[in-house]
Amino acid sequence: MKSRNWLLRTASLLGLVALWWVAALIADSFVLPSPREVLLSFWSHTQSGELPYHLSATLGRVAVSFLLAMSIGVAIGIFMGRHRRLDIALDGALVLGLNIPALVTIVLCYIWFGLTDVAAVIAVALNKIPTVIVTVREGARAVDKRLLEVAQAYRLTRLHTLRQIYLPQLYPYLMAAARSGLALIWKIVLVVELLGRSNGVGFQLHTYYQFFDITSILAYTLAFAGVVFLIEAALMRPVENRLTRWRQ
Amino acid sequence: MTGLEVRIDEKRFNGKAVLRGLEFNARPGEFLALVGPSGTGKSTLLNLISGLDHNFTGSVSWDGEALYMPGESPSQLGIMFQEPRLMPWLTTLDNVRLVAQSRDASVVLNESQVTARAVELLREVGLADNLNTWPGQLSGGMQRRAALARAFMVSPRLLLLDEPFVSLDMPTGNRLRESLLALCQRQRPLVIYVTHDLREALAVADRVLFLSRPPARVILDYRVELAHPRQLEGPAVAQLQQTLSAQYPDLLSGLIDTSLSTEVDSP
Numbered sequence: 057m058k059s060r061n062w063l064l065r066t067a068s069l070l071g072l073v074a075l076w077w078v079a080a081l082i083a084d085s086f087v088l089p090s091p092r093e094v095l096l097s098f099w100s101h102t103q104s105g106e107l108p109y110h111l112s113a114t115l116g117r118v119a120v121s122f123l124l125a126m127s128i129g130v131a132i133g134i135f136m137g138r139h140r141r142l143d144i145a146l147d148g149a150l151v152l153g154l155n156i157p158a159l160v161t162i163v164l165c166y167i168w169f170g171l172t173d174v175a176a177v178i179a180v181a182l183n184k185i186p187t188v189i190v191t192v193r194e195g196a197r198a199v200d201k202r203l204l205e206v207a208q209a210y211r212l213t214r215l216h217t218l219r220q221i222y223l224p225q226l227y228p229y230l231m232a233a234a235r236s237g238l239a240l241i242w243k244i245v246l247v248v249e250l251l252g253r254s255n256g257v258g259f260q261l262h263t264y265y266q267f268f269d270i271t272s273i274l275a276y277t278l279a280f281a282g283v284v285f286l287i288e289a290a291l292m293r294p295v296e297n298r299l300t301r302w303r304q
Numbered sequence: 305m306t307g308l309e310v311r312i313d314e315k316r317f318n319g320k321a322v323l324r325g326l327e328f329n330a331r332p333g334e335f336l337a338l339v340g341p342s343g344t345g346k347s348t349l350l351n352l353i354s355g356l357d358h359n360f361t362g363s364v365s366w367d368g369e370a371l372y373m374p375g376e377s378p379s380q381l382g383i384m385f386q387e388p389r390l391m392p393w394l395t396t397l398d399n400v401r402l403v404a405q406s407r408d409a410s411v412v413l414n415e416s417q418v419t420a421r422a423v424e425l426l427r428e429v430g431l432a433d434n435l436n437t438w439p440g441q442l443s444g445g446m447q448r449r450a451a452l453a454r455a456f457m458v459s460p461r462l463l464l465l466d467e468p469f470v471s472l473d474m475p476t477g478n479r480l481r482e483s484l485l486a487l488c489q490r491q492r493p494l495v496i497y498v499t500h501d502l503r504e505a506l507a508v509a510d511r512v513l514f515l516s517r518p519p520a521r522v523i524l525d526y527r528v529e530l531a532h533p534r535q536l537e538g539p540a541v542a543q544l545q546q547t548l549s550a551q552y553p554d555l556l557s558g559l560i561d562t563s564l565s566t567e568v569d570s571p
Contacts, residue, residue, distance in 0.1 A: 202389055209354050209383045210403040210458060211376075220402060224393040302393045302438040 089271040098275040106260075111279055114256040117173065117245050121180035122238060128181070129188025129237075130230065136189065137196020153186035158244050166252045176248045183244050188233045195229030227299045235292060242284065306367050307331040308353070308462065308494060313362035314519070315348060322348050323360070324519035330511075332461065333492040337505035340515030346498045347386070349520075350464050353496065354383055366462065379408045382460030382493065384468040388447035390439040390454075397422055397435040400454045425453040429483045445476040452480065456487050463493040467500070478536060481508060485532070506544050507536040514555055524555065 073091055080090040089097075101107035136143040136150075162179040169175035199222060207217040223230075249258025257276050264272040308330045315323040322345035330336055338346050351357040353364055355377035366378050390399045400422040404413060413421065426435060429449040439447055448468060455463060468484075469477045485508065488495060499505050505512045506528055514524040526548070530540050548555065 202385070202387070203391060205356050205385075206383075206389050206391075208356060209377045209381055210454075211379060211381075211406040211408060212403070213405060213407055216402070216405045220394065220405075221391060224391070299393075302440065 087270055089274060093271050094274045094278055097271045098278050101272065101275055102279075107276065107279055110255055110257050110260045110276075111283070113253075114245055114249065114258065115283065117177055117180065117248070117256065118238075118241050121177045121184065121245065122234075122241050124177065124181040125184035125188055125237060125241070126234065129185045129233065130192050132185070133189040133192025134196045134226075137193040137199075143193070150186055150189060153182070154190065158183045158247060162244075162248050162251055171252045173253070176245075176253055179248055180241055180244045184237055184241055187240065188237060191229050191233040191236070192226065195226045198229075199225045224299075231292070231296050231299070238284075238287065238292075242280070307334075309363075309365045309368075310349075310353065311362045311364070312349070312352060312360060315345070315352060315360040315362075317345075317348065321519035323352075324521060326515075326521045328513055328522050328525065330494055330496070332494050335488065335495045335497065335508065335510045337497045337499060337509035337512045338515060339499060339502055339505045339512055340520060341517060342500050344515045344518055344520045346500075346515065346520075347466050350383075350466050350496065350498060353462075354378075354381060354464050378462060379406075380458050380461045382455035382458055382463040384448070384451050384455050384465045386466050386468075386470065388439070388444075388451040390447055390450055392439050395436045395438060396426065396431060396442065396450050399439065399450055400426060400457050403454055403457050406458065422453070422457060425456055425487075426450070428487065429453045430479070445472050445480065448472070448480060449483070452484060452487070456491065459491060460493040463488070463495045465495065465497045467498055469504075470499075474537070481536070482533075484508070502548070503536055503541055503545055506530070506541045507534045524552065 077091050080088050098107070132146070136146055161182045165175045165179035165182070169178065203221055203225070204217070207221050212221070245256070246258035246261065249256035250262045253259055257280060260276055261273055264270075264276075310326065310328050310330075312323045312326040314321055314325075326349065328336075338349070340346055348357070352360055390396075391402065394402060397419070401418050404418040404422070423432075423435065426432060426449075429452050431446060431449050431453065434442060434446065439450065442450065452468070455465075465484075469480045472480065481504075495509075497505070497508055502512075509528055512524075512526045512528060513522050514526070515521070516523045528544070530544065534541055
């Protein structure tokens with residue numbers, strides 16, 4: 057069963073590549089290079105050390121802003137889910153935060169904090185925090201009070217109540233927030249780099265755009281997609297499987 | 305005094321009085337059954353005694369100390385709710401081990417002692433083969449066994465049971481009641497066993513407290529003199545039930561006015 061799932065995933069990816077190849081053959085134009093050309097470009101950018109350098113700069117920003125957004129968003133989300141008055145008080149700000157265009161926060165952060173990595177990371181985190189809050193708040197509202205009564209009656213310590221009774225109920229929501237969070241952060245980090253950093257994948261894409269170097273743009277996209285799949289397969293799915301094994 | 309002293313002046317729920325003037329005492333090691341028509345606030349009363357709900361007037365004291373700090377339950381309290389309330393993400397063994405991590409220093413054992421004790425209790429309730437099973441894979445009866453083992457994990461001095469074996473088939477219910485009585489024999493906690501089934505109360509308890517309709521109070525405090533072991537379906541219990549029904553025909557509908565009460569507050 058498991059191996060068949062894997063087969064299906066691979067087959068669908070290969071199908072996508074095949075479609076691309078056929079389209080490139082038909083178009084026969086420099087604006088749609090073939091997978092072969094992109095792969096070669098990817099290889100030469102990697103060998104020159106340029107792609108690993110920019111990719112790691114981007115990865116660093118993604119990691120920091122992801123951790124920042126998750127920890128702040130989870131804390132606020134839990135509080136808002138538990139305390140009705142706080143929820144009402146912060147709800148307006150939350151709606152605003154959810155709807156402010158990413159571009160506005162990014163530009164403002166650069167103007168207020170300067171063209172620095174700190175400003176870049178803050179801008180990305182600010183864009184992500186509201187969606188984390190909304191997801192986690194939903195989870196905190198759904199926490200089963202009857203199980204918390206068990207903890208209270210048996211006088212469990214706060215730490216054990218949190219770790220063994222409270223958080224396990226939040227895990228599905230935390231996983232959802234992490235997944236959608238990572239996806240959003242990738243996208244915003246690139247915009248932040250394009251607008252105000254001198255390295256990173258976003259900066260490189262901007263450069264290649266100016267040269268109309270579509271092969272390089274796709275080569276970077278390929279590297280990017282590779283990293284995303286790696287994180288999903290090596291981190292997200294194993295963690296999720298472990299946390300939900302009691303459901304099987 | 306030692307033991308439990310319950311003096312509920314009034315407990316309101318959504319503006320309606322559920323309990324009023326409900327009073328009783330119980331000594332350590334006693335086995336009490338609380339019987340009353342459904343909807344009389346028996347579960348509410350257990351919540352007041354367990355400290356889960358402290359929004360009432362009156363007092364509950366345990367060994368002469370008024371209960372409890374708000375949000376606090378008494379130490380060494382064992383409890384079984386109407387539903388098993390196991391953590392679905394913990395194995396059966398871990399569910400029982402969980403409650404050893406309480407704030408009370410007196411119950412703290414080291415890791416292997418905790419495990420050994422939990423395994424021992426689970427064996428005693430007949431779950432030796434299900435230590436590493438998720439609760440979701442256990443039958444309803446087995447989940448209640450696990451909850452029973454969990455309640456004894458804390459070496460309870462006070463044990464509150466809210467219709468713990470309701471809606472189980474007769475043989476399963478009987479086996480669980482036997483396990484409960486065997487564990488109580490050894491550890492001698494003060495037990496309060498809530499049920500709506502008079503026969504069940506007569507089969508397990510030393511004393512049966514009958515509650516009136518809401519606002520509920522104790523209308524009869526009856527000492528059960530039957531020798532153990534008793535059979536729930538046996539002739540002795542059936543005969544006692546008949547005697548009681550003849551003596552107090554309206555007892556279980558909560559309409560009775562016995563010498564214990566001075567006012568009738570039925571409609």
